[in-house]
Amino acid sequence: xxxxxDAVGEPVPTSAVLMAAAKHIGTRCRNENLALLKCKKDDxxxxxxxxxxxxxxxxxxxxxxxxxxxxxxxxxxxxxxxxYHTNEFEFCRKEQKEFEKACPFP
Amino acid sequence: xxxxxIRNKPGMASVKDMPLLQDGPPPGGFAPVRFARRIPNKGPSxxxxxxxxxxxxxxxxxxxxxxxxxxRALKEEKxxxxxxxxxxxxxxEDERFVKEWKKYLEEEARIMKDVPGWKVxxxxxxxxxxxxxxxxxxxxxxx
Numbered sequence: 001x002x003x004x005x006d007a008v009g010e011p012v013p014t015s016a017v018l019m020a021a022a023k024h025i026g027t028r029c030r031n032e033n034l035a036l037l038k039c040k041k042d043d044x045x046x047x048x049x050x051x052x053x054x055x056x057x058x059x060x061x062x063x064x065x066x067x068x069x070x071x072x073x074x075x076x077x078x079x080x081x082x083x084y085h086t087n088e089f090e091f092c093r094k095e096q097k098e099f100e101k102a103c104p105f106p
Numbered sequence: 107x108x109x110x111x112i113r114n115k116p117g118m119a120s121v122k123d124m125p126l127l128q129d130g131p132p133p134g135g136f137a138p139v140r141f142a143r144r145i146p147n148k149g150p151s152x153x154x155x156x157x158x159x160x161x162x163x164x165x166x167x168x169x170x171x172x173x174x175x176x177x178r179a180l181k182e183e184k185x186x187x188x189x190x191x192x193x194x195x196x197x198x199e200d201e202r203f204v205k206e207w208k209k210y211l212e213e214e215a216r217i218m219k220d221v222p223g224w225k226v227x228x229x230x231x232x233x234x235x236x237x238x239x240x241x242x243x244x245x246x247x248x249x
Binding site: 013018019022023025026029032033036037040043044045046047049050052053054056057060087088089090 | 180183184186187188189190191192193194196197198199200201203204207235236
């Protein structure tokens with residue numbers, strides 16, 4: 001399987017990596033996500049919600065960097081399996097279990 | 107040779123007196139053959155058949171319900187993952203859109219700079235809400 005990081009070592013937020021880390025994102029970046037959604041509901045203009053969007057992106061990138069540091073091997077295998085099976089959770093249960101054992105979410 | 111020479115009876119006067127040569131039953135007749143219906147009346151009763159059908163159907167529907175619950179849980183997992191990722195993707199798209207929109211506004215200002223009374227930028231709709239630009243193209247740089 002490939003790796004989730006690019007040449008520098010930063011994790012690249014491809015769809016496979018995002019779907020693999022989705023449960024972590026859902027718990028750890030919950031406040032930022034909700035703030036952006038509320039801002040969008042009030043005013044769908046993209047220029048008005050840019051700062052909240054930046055907070056969301058920063059939260060997600062920090063989270064990916066944490067995961068890449070703590071359990072990069074399991075994250076790589078899980079994201080590789082997701083990439084192979086086009087983001088279907090049912091085909092990657094084994095990698096998912098190992099990933100959640102290595103990096104449990106809060 | 108002829109029929110008369112085969113079925114000859116001594117002392118017969120004409121051909122009409124020849125004895126009969128037929129294929130017939132053996133002496134004493136054939137054995138009796140039963141042709142009456144004898145459909146037996148045993149087996150499950152109507153109530154038993156109905157209960158068995160109803161039981162099979164309800165067990166099958168119960169299995170269908172269990173399977174649907176499992177499938178719904180899988181779908182919920184997929185939707186929850188998509189909901190968690192959605193703001194990230196929306197934020198990225200917002201950044202890209204704002205950049206392109208600024209370029210577009212500059213282009214519009216350049217084209218319409220000699221037209222009197224043209225307020226550059228957003229003279230779209232009057233409702234006050236923001237609507238996405240309706241050019242019919244989603245990503246003009248790609249298409």
